[in-house]
Amino acid sequence: MDMREQGSNEAVKSPIMNKVGSIFVPVKDIEKSRDWYCQLLGLPNDCEIMNGHLCPLPMQGTGLILDTMPMWGGKEPGGAPPIKTPAFMLLTGDLQASYDFAVANQVNMVTDIQHDHWFVIKDPDDNLLMVCRE
Template sequence: MNNSNQTPIKNTMGGVFIHVSDLKKSVEWYSNILGIEANLDKVKSPVYNIPVTGSTGLTLDDHAFDPTFIHRPSPNPIFNFLVDNIDAAYDFIKSKDIEIVREIERVGENFAWFNFKDPDGNVIMACTG
């Protein structure tokens, strides 16, 4: 590798930060859709790390120590959760009365996605790949 390509920034995602208004409510919501147990007694501001598999972390941040923070959710997905069966994932999210903001879109036989909102209006994608 020559010097022009060297960088101190690693080509690795360390974590995704989700900005939330009610940390306990968000921990409960994300834990619920991921099928994991949440001990709400251990939730303390300003951040909580949702236990996920893989090398990228998922951190919820309520900005308790930043009174100037203004939450502005993006109308576009900020990340995606991987799913094996898009129809089952869609039905699951619908059954939880979670707002779906983009219906299932399919490209070819094996690739599909849809978008939904968390309690703070953050848009998340469920995607087959």
């Protein structure tokens, strides 16, 4: 019986945990992206670049890993495709201050603050990122 045929409210036993470890963000220039994300998140920009294409960022909770994704299109002329729909949100305790910080740092703004709860920005690789009130 496949998972679609379960059809009941019973929990399916699975060895896969319901826990997200890290989120990969496709980037073209690992050093430039590391610097941009570190500035956005207020982190020192000395995060280690591993194997020439991975940069895990020191996050609270679920991790972010910048990756040139050599196996997933990163070796192609245009690089790996960007995330065109926000796939995760970065949290803030002060939405207006976060918006103002992004504008002051010339971040590419996709939306204004929406419903007094969130806004969307673009990183240098055209990945869409949501910033959301905690």
